[in-house]
Amino acid sequence: MPCTALNHHTLSLIIDSRLEDVFLVGLAVRGICRQVIEEKEVPGHLELCVVEAVNNAIKHAYGGLPGNEVRISVTLFPDRVVLTVSDQGKKMAATNHFSDREPQQSDAMPESGMGLFIIHRAADQVEYSSKDGWNTMTMTKWVRVTT
């Protein structure tokens, strides 16, 4: 079916579930967003979102094992950027979809488990779904995009 009234542009990426390769996704997202978003801090926030989501997929969904596929998409709309990160591993527990832990004092500072907190702080909207064997985290940032 032909696509009509196209008002968005999408880049799709696939990496193997290796933490050593996550930087490629981060650099790609940052590079694209720096070209199309004027707000200075937003590309960095989006890089944090995608890196943390891919890290979660590799570490938790795939148990840190290489040889599995992580799919990433970056979609630019005139008024928002939508990032998706998908895996075919273990589903995230419902209680972990939103983690709003905030560091308060030295002896309570977390050394791990901050990824979801960062995603929720950096993105405006975060969704998680599982369908047809794929788990997908969708992160939306409402921002003016000029392509």
Next chain:
Amino acid sequence: MEMHSWKSGDILVVQPRVKRIDSASATDFKGTMVDFINGGNMKIVLDLSCVDFVDSTGLGMIVSTLKSLGQDGVLAICGLSDIVQSLFTLTRMSRIFDIFASVDEAVGKLTEIEPHAMHSA
């Protein structure tokens, strides 16, 4: 991980010579910092001016360094890029760490105060 370090009085300045402290490299970073602390360095300035990205795992290792120093040590951070500053702000770690613009400023601060007074200053 390539780490450059030098002494300024009793203060150790540590400068990671990497672009990223992330899930792929954080364990290496932590190991090096633990070695510095075990070597008796209790006043440390972490200069991140070469680093342009830190993820939550990297931040966790910096937190771990602060915890390892305990009440007898101090950790100051300087040279944050915009993205790294964003991470500290988003996680509100900027309220917990002592962050300075430059190595000189951080060293100056650590020189003038006692370790136990740093985090309550």
